[in-house]
Amino acid sequence: MANTVDNNGWREFVAGKADGFRILYDRYVDQLLDFGCRFDSDKSLIKDLIHDLFLDLYRYRPRLDPDVNARAYLYSSLRRRIVAARRKQKKFAALEEITEGEIPFLIEWDLEQLTIRNEEERAKLSWVAQELAMLPRRQQEALYLRFTCGLTYDQVADIMEVSEASCRTGVYRAIKSIRTRLGVKGISTQLFTILLLQNERVTKSGQFS
Amino acid sequence: MNRKVEDILINDDPLESVASEPDGPVKELASGILRLLRFQRKEHMDAAEKVELWLRIEASRRSAERHLMARTLIGWAAVACLFVGLGGLIWFLQSGRRQPQALTVAAHGAQRLPLDSGAINLMMSGDRPLLLADDQAIDIGKLIDPDNGAKAKTSGSFKTLTIPYGKRSEAVFPDGSKVWLNAGSQLTFPESFDNRNRIVYLDGEGYFEIRSDPEHPFYVYTADMLITVLGTEFNVSSYRDDTFAATTVVHGKVSLKGVGEGKFEDLVLMPGLSAVWKRESGTLEVKEDNVTDHVSWTKKEMVLKSATLGELRQRLERIYNVNIVGEDNVLNGETFSGTLDLTQPLISLLNSLYDPVEYKIYQEERRVIIKRIKTIN
Numbered sequence: 042m043a044n045t046v047d048n049n050g051w052r053e054f055v056a057g058k059a060d061g062f063r064i065l066y067d068r069y070v071d072q073l074l075d076f077g078c079r080f081d082s083d084k085s086l087i088k089d090l091i092h093d094l095f096l097d098l099y100r101y102r103p104r105l106d107p108d109v110n111a112r113a114y115l116y117s118s119l120r121r122r123i124v125a126a127r128r129k130q131k132k133f134a135a136l137e138e139i140t141e142g143e144i145p146f147l148i149e150w151d152l153e154q155l156t157i158r159n160e161e162e163r164a165k166l167s168w169v170a171q172e173l174a175m176l177p178r179r180q181q182e183a184l185y186l187r188f189t190c191g192l193t194y195d196q197v198a199d200i201m202e203v204s205e206a207s208c209r210t211g212v213y214r215a216i217k218s219i220r221t222r223l224g225v226k227g228i229s230t231q232l233f234t235i236l237l238l239q240n241e242r243v244t245k246s247g248q249f250s
Numbered sequence: 251m252n253r254k255v256e257d258i259l260i261n262d263d264p265l266e267s268v269a270s271e272p273d274g275p276v277k278e279l280a281s282g283i284l285r286l287l288r289f290q291r292k293e294h295m296d297a298a299e300k301v302e303l304w305l306r307i308e309a310s311r312r313s314a315e316r317h318l319m320a321r322t323l324i325g326w327a328a329v330a331c332l333f334v335g336l337g338g339l340i341w342f343l344q345s346g347r348r349q350p351q352a353l354t355v356a357a358h359g360a361q362r363l364p365l366d367s368g369a370i371n372l373m374m375s376g377d378r379p380l381l382l383a384d385d386q387a388i389d390i391g392k393l394i395d396p397d398n399g400a401k402a403k404t405s406g407s408f409k410t411l412t413i414p415y416g417k418r419s420e421a422v423f424p425d426g427s428k429v430w431l432n433a434g435s436q437l438t439f440p441e442s443f444d445n446r447n448r449i450v451y452l453d454g455e456g457y458f459e460i461r462s463d464p465e466h467p468f469y470v471y472t473a474d475m476l477i478t479v480l481g482t483e484f485n486v487s488s489y490r491d492d493t494f495a496a497t498t499v500v501h502g503k504v505s506l507k508g509v510g511e512g513k514f515e516d517l518v519l520m521p522g523l524s525a526v527w528k529r530e531s532g533t534l535e536v537k538e539d540n541v542t543d544h545v546s547w548t549k550k551e552m553v554l555k556s557a558t559l560g561e562l563r564q565r566l567e568r569i570y571n572v573n574i575v576g577e578d579n580v581l582n583g584e585t586f587s588g589t590l591d592l593t594q595p596l597i598s599l600l601n602s603l604y605d606p607v608e609y610k611i612y613q614e615e616r617r618v619i620i621k622r623i624k625t626i627n
Binding site: 150185219220 | 254255256259264279284285287290291294300303306311314
C-alpha cells in the first residue's frame with residue numbers, strides 16, 4: 042500500500058517553526074478525531090482529549106523527537122489518554138476488565154462508502170462485514186489501523202503497544218478467519234465469484250477452500 | 251502459485267498484491283475484503299467545529315503562557331525590574347495579534363443571532379441584546395462600558411453589533427475610524443478596543459475608513475482573511491453564505507493574510523485592486539477593479555456591468571429583506587448594465603429592469619415574484 046507518511050508538518054513543529062503548531066493541527070486533527078471516535082462514541086470527549094493532547098505537544102515541544110513517526114505517535118498518545126479517561130470514568134468497571142492498553146474498539150463496518158455493482162455483490166460484502174464485526178476487537182483494531190488508516194505494521198504495533206510480529210499475526214489470523222468462516226457458511230470463494238459476475242457463467246466446479 | 255486470501259492481504263503492499271493475483275475467486279474475495287476495510291465512513295468535524303476546537307487550544311495555550319510569564323516576573327525582586335516586567339505583561343495581554351482567537355470564538359458565537367429581526371442591535375456575550383436606533387451613526391465608544399474598561403483588559407469580553415437584512419448603518423470607533431455596515435452584517439469587537447488595540451471581526455460587508463496610525467495597525471478579521479491596515483479606505487465583503495470573500499482598496503493600502511480554511515501568501519493590496527477569495531476552489535485572485543462597483547452600496551446605489559438578476563439576487567434580498575423568486579430563465583435570461591438606485595422600493599426597481607409588458611412583478615408577504623407573462627403567438 043502506497044502509504045506516504047508525510048512527517049514534514051511534525052518536523053517543522055518540533056523545530057519551532059512559526060505557524061508549525063497550527064499546521065500540525067490542520068494536518069492531523071481530522072484523523073485523530075476519526076481514530077478517537079472508534080473507541081468512544083462521545084465526540085466531545087474525544088475533542089477534549091485532543092485539546093489536552095495538543096496542549097501537551099506545545100508544552101513539551103523542545104523535548105519531542107523530530108524523527109518519530111508523527112501519526113503513530115499522535116495516535117498512541119490519544120489512545121493512552123482515552124484509556125486513562127475511561128478508567129477515571131469507571132465506565133466498564135463492573136462489566137469488563139480494562140487490561141493495559143485494552144479498550145473496546147467500536148467500529149461499525151459498513152458498505153456505505155463503496156460503489157457496489159449489483160445486489161449479489163452487496164449481499165456478499167455484507168457477509169464479510171458481519172464476519173468482521175464478530176472478530177475479536179483487538180483484531181478489528183489492527184485491521185482498521187492497517188487497512189483503513191493505511192499505517193505500516195510497525196506503526197500499528199506502536200499504537201497498539203504490541204510487537205510487530207504480533208501485529209502481523211493478528212492481521213493474518215483475522216483475514217484467515219473471515220475466509221474460513223465464509224467457507225463454513227457455504228459461501229466459498231467460488232460462490233463469491235459466481236455471485237459477483239454479472240453473467241452466470243460458472244468458472245470452476247469444486248471445492249470449498 | 252496458490253496463495254490464500256490471507257497470504258495476499260498480509261503483504262506490505264496489499265493493493266499491488268491483489269492486482270498481481272491472477273483473476274479468479276481468490277482474487278475476488280481478497281479484493282472485496284480489502285475494499286471493505288479501506289473505505290469506511292470517517293468521523294469528521296465540519297469547518298466550524300474544527301476552528302472552535304483550535305481556538306480552545308489556542309486560548310488554553312495562551313492562558314498557560316500568561317501564567318508562566320506572571321510567575322517568572324513575580325520572582326524579580328527589584329522594583330525597577332518589576333515595573334518593566336509588568337509593562338511587558340500588559341503589552342502581552344493587549345497585543346492585538348494574540349487576541350484574535352478569542353475574538354473569533356466570540357464572533358462565531360454571535361453569529362447564531364438572527365439577521366431577520368429587523369432591528370439593529372448590540373449583543374454582549376451572555377447578555378440580552380440592546381436595541382439601537384437606526385437613524386444615526388453608532389458610537390462604538392459609548393457602547394463600550396467605560397466602567398468595564400479596566401476589567402475588560404483582563405477578562406477579554408466582546409460585543410457584537412448586528413445589522414439585520416433591510417438595514418444599513420454607520421459606526422464610529424473610539425479612535426475616529428468609521429465603518430459603514432451593509433445589510434446582514436455582524437461586527438464583533440473587544441471591550442478593550444482603543445487607540446492602541448484596534449481589532450474587529452466582520453461577517454458580512456463593511457466599508458472601512460481607518461484613521462492612520464502606523465504604530466498601531468487596525469486589524470479586520472474575517473472567516474478567510476486577516477486584513478492589516480495602517481490608514482486606509484477599503485471594502486470587505488465576507489458573507490458566510492457567499493461563495494467568495496473580497497477585499498477592495500480605495501485609498502492607502504492593506505496587507506492580507508489567509509486564515510481559517512484558506513491559506514494564501516501574505517500580500518499587500520494597493521488602491522484599485524481587489525483580492526477575491528473563492529471558497530469552493532480555495533483560490534485567491536487579485537485583479538484590477540472599478541472600485542465604485544464594490545462600494546456603491548454605501549451611496550445607496552449598485553453599479554451593474556452585464557449582470558444577471560441571479561447574480562444580484564442575494565445582495566438585493568439582504569438589502570430589502572425579502573425573497574426574490576423567479577424561474578431560471580427569468581433570473582438568468584437577461585443581463586443589465588447601469589446604476590441601480592437602491593433608495594427605491596424593490597418592485598419599482600425591478601420594474602425598471604423588467605419590461606412590465608413582458609413580466610409581471612408582485613409581492614406576496616415576504617416574497618417578490620417575477621413572472622414572465624405568456625404571450626400568444
